[in-house]
Amino acid sequence: MRCRGCMPRSVPGVTEMMHLFRIGSALWEVALAGLPEAPLLLLRDEACRVSLETLGGAAAIVQVDGARFAIHLAGTDEQRFIHIEGEVFEIAVLDPLTVHAHKEAGNTGLLARAPMPGCVVACPVGVGAAVRPGDSLVMIESMKLEVAIKAERAGVVQAVHFDVGSTFEKDAVLVTLVAATEGQA
């Protein structure tokens, strides 16, 4: 199972429906289908039959392709806490609203700017990473809203300007790309 792996682009409409889940600094694109009769969990390169049965008192049973787990759930839709097999996970569910890099003359989409002041929550790409349009470059948080800043075009990350936890002002350049050369991405 690969995180942010290849998604067949020929499937219309699905990419826009994907929600972004963040666990630590790992990002997952997730969607559901088949509700309510036969729920399917859709990830970027696979799908599984799933179900969730709540038992009351935060306890629940989740099934994935027949594998059964007794879990505990807490938190909100946006910040979910799950206890499973003695480990705890904290998942941030991000609104599918994504903010693309500012369009400005001469920018050509190589500078990813902050649409509002905030702080960096996670940075899934490192210097040298090849990115495609729609790939998340940096996750920011501002006034309790967590947002993914996505690449507008293909490229290679040249620089990441803010560390996780740093704050920035509106329009600050968060990530700089260089254009993808022939044969890349």
Place this chain on the structure above:
Amino acid sequence: MTKFPFDSVLVANRGEIAARILRTVKSLGLRGLVLHHAADTSAPALRLADGIIAIDGANPIAAFLDSGQIVEKAIRAGAQAVHPGYGFLSENAEFCRAVTNAGMVFVGPGPEAIDLMGDKVRARAFVAARGFPVAPSAIEDDDPASFAARARALDVPLLIKPAAGGGGKGMRIVRDLARLEEELAAARREGERYFGDGRLYVERYVERPRHIEVQILADQHGTTVHLHERECSLQRRFQKIVEEAPCAALPVAERTEICDAAVGIAAAAGYRNAGTVEFIYGGGSFYFLEMNTRLQVEHPVTEAITGLDLVAEQLRIAAGEKLRFGQVDVQSHGHAVELRIYAEDADREFAPCTGKVLVWRPAVGDGVRVDSGIEEGAVVTSGFDPMLAKLIVHGKDRAEALERAERALTQTVLLGCGNNLGFLRRLIGLQEVQDGLIHTGLIADHADRLRTPAPSAAVLRAVLAATALSSRAVREAADAVPRLHAAIGAWRN
């Protein structure tokens, strides 16, 4: 039945220990009062108390250290006895005197013993003068001018300690003599800053030491007994994380020797009530470390193996009663382990975590006891010590105790605030811990094996599925996904 000369006890503390002490106070038919600072939003102790005394200060900790305020409000609330718990003012001789001068009974030793054992240099000299073993050392007070030279003569490895410190604070290990002067200067600055006293002493450091301590109980009629030893070697930066009783690794003869030494030290100091004498054990020898003149965090493991309620014994002793048992009557059955549940992220250098306790389901089962300072709805802040609860597990032997502890840790659910439950499970799962080959440097030595491992693909899928299915936004968006995909099902590469 004890006839108590007081009917109302103030527990001058908070968190899990306040709740634990109150439970015994009430079980003895006494009225229990507790201190409360607004930073504690919901706590089990507040529900158990018959009366709550509000205190305030520049910050939450300052409030619990405000002896004048506490004594004044205790009197006004009708308290006739004060149990200080651990930490805060529990080893403050001035507080002990203030309580007694105000006409209340202090549940603990007298101020002279607190003074003597609180000054680590004085305590050490007292113990050595009476023939008990202490580690080779250099004491600054003996001759400040030659202190650094005498420290140097001990040779490395060395441990620099603040004379006014305690509980592991402000200590530094020196392994390279070239750094000695620099480390002494830094330790002196820390001593001044944290304890208001920059005096130092230096001891030979025992490599891979084991921390063995002995529980002491003494009444006001001259009887002193020990309640066996505890091993507290699983530590991080001198802070205990897992403790156990008895110390299974030492042969009986050595354990008896250490326990008898502890009784001798307590008796020589004219000690009364509960206390703990701590030793460092290494290379077949043991050395006096310090004496703590209070009830300790890890006292439940002693209660588990002896069947005694230490707080009840403390209250009876404070009431002037004679100990109802002698040394021969003190039993030790089975083995007990205590695991401290901290609001800390073990993967990030044990950085303190904050958050709201959304779900708290402590473990239950045979031999399981949980002393909790939290309840659902409590907000964990950095205002107080990050210890949330203690899990104490008893078994017929060490193997069963560890097995039950593993199960209890897996079953414990604490959601909403980061904590060290996963770390504790991995720690007791280490082969070295299972085999009892522990020492105070073990956790640091095996840090890489204690990190949270990457979850399995199956668990990750389950987490993503549960999150998606419990999210209204994701469920609603599902309706918009063309039916065609649902029919296709999986498209695996």
